[in-house]
Amino acid sequence: MNGQLSEFGAILIVILVGFLPNEVWRVLGVALGRGLDDDSLLMRWIRAVATALLAAVVAHLVLVPSGALVALPLWLRLAAVGSGIAGFLVGRRSVLAGVLTAEVVLVAGAWWLGVGA
Structure with missing residues (x-):
């Protein structure tokens, strides 16, 4: 019972x-x-900042x-x-296609190099 309470407590902490x-x-x-208008100056600035942050993370x-x-x-x-x-x-500008393509190259390259085996 004590294990269930500690697991519930951990889940509750994650949620809160x-x-x-x-x-x-x-x-x-x-x-x-x-x-908000999608083409407003504010929204273009927000899109630019979000794109720059994503580029920095990558x-x-x-x-x-x-x-x-x-x-x-x-x-x-x-x-x-x-x-x-x-x-x-x-x-056709599909984020899913880009992510999957990059992932296939990483996994295939790691396999070819024998990394992580």
Whole structure:
């Protein structure tokens, strides 16, 4: 019984500390964003900042990797990014196609190099 209580407590902490604070901002964003014009200067700036943040995260993952990516050489990580961009464009700007293409290149490259075996 004590194990079940500690598991329930852990789940409750994750919900209270991890999920709810983020969900408040999402709901607030939806409520406030309903009347905004998609082509307004503010929305273009927000899109530019979001794109720059995403590019920075990808660059950090490629150039200063952590975890399992450390074992992969830089050329393979760069090839995965390039193939992901190509997959995105070939897949008619599909983010899923880009991510899957990059993932296939990373996994195939790791297998070919014998990394993680």
